[in-house]
Amino acid sequence: MTTRLPLILLLNIAGLALFLSWYLPVNHGFWFPLDSGIFHFFNQELVKSRAFLWLVAITNNRAFDACSLLAMGYLMLSFWRQENAVGRRRIVMMGLTMLLAAVVINQLAQALIPVKRSSPTLFFPDIYRVSELLNISTKDASKDSFPGDHGMMLLIFSAFMWRYFGRKTFVLALIIFIVFAFPRVMIGAHWFSDIAVGSLSVALIGLPWCLMTPLSDRVIALFDRYLPG
Template sequence: MKTRYSLIVLLNVAGLALFFSWYLPANHGFWFPLDSTIFHFFNRGLAENRAYLWFVALTNNRAFDACSLLAMGSLMLTFWLREDRNGRRRVVMIGLTMLLIAVVLNQLAQLLMPVQRESPSLFFTDITRVSDLLDFPTKDASKDSFPGDHGMMLLIFSAIMLRYFGQKAFGVALIIVVVFAFPRVMIGAHWFTDIVVGSLSAVLIGLPWCLMTPLSDKIIQCFDRYLPGNNKI
């Protein structure tokens, strides 16, 4: 792929504008009322509806995180099954590249974003926490929730699917994002803006330099060259 500088710069500007629209205003401007409304909307039903309480608890259990990996892996598996031996190896290399990019971007975002923010379940008082109602392992709080690392991983996965597998795969990946990222918002472990500002802005700033330049292709080639199983002469 040729480097698409104009689109990269456009996406970077959009990511910076999104981040600073939240970071610069006092009390985060219009974003805080939106965050508060969304949190209280989901929180108020926890003490009133036992089925809803269990649904939120289950979808924030570590096993549900494993389900997100299973969903991503299943989508990639559909493409792996269609390929010949070399094509299947390439799908695996794309998956490894996605993991590498996700780890690096997440670490950079945590390092460079000047924000340390506790989750809404710790910020607000007189609210309901799932861990107070159920003796069940679930994540309902975080002392540093910005940006949402889980949401960032899912967004990177979506972008990888668009880059290498097309728009239909991208559409399915976006559904996976919603299904597996927003339970964190429902339980109060993340603010809405941890994902739609923190995760998304980090992805808009960092990921284009990987996917709209030859970098991701070179990483795939590097994995293919040096990892076992390459029988090319």
């Protein structure tokens, strides 16, 4: 992989523009009515449909987060099973590189983004909370929801799948992203813009320097060289 600097800078500019479209306007400009409308639509559905209430509660339980790990692991396992010993080891090293990138990008985002934002369930008065409607452990609130870290991790996974396994795998990874990231929006633990702006802008700024340069390949080679077989 050669460094594709013009495309990297273009993606960085797109990510920065996306973030500033939310950060600079008073009350976040057009993003706030969109966020508010999406939250209140799903919030009203909680008391209209018992089935929807249970669906949202279950998909925001910590056990469902483990299902996202299983889905990502199964997708990678499907490629691992087709490889010989050398190819399997490389996939494992790629997975470790992906985890390292996710940790570094997430920590930098939390440290550098000058935003601390409560979830809509803590922002709006007189709303419904799943934890009060059902006696079930579920995540329906966050004191610091921006950027959406769960969505960010899933986007990083999707980008790595595209880089190392191609576009078809990227589409499957995006389906995993939608299935496991957007229940947080439906329950009100995240605003829509926490993911559409926060997670995506971080991915657009951070990931190109990892995946569109030799960096990720070099880290994989480094792990392959020094980690035991």
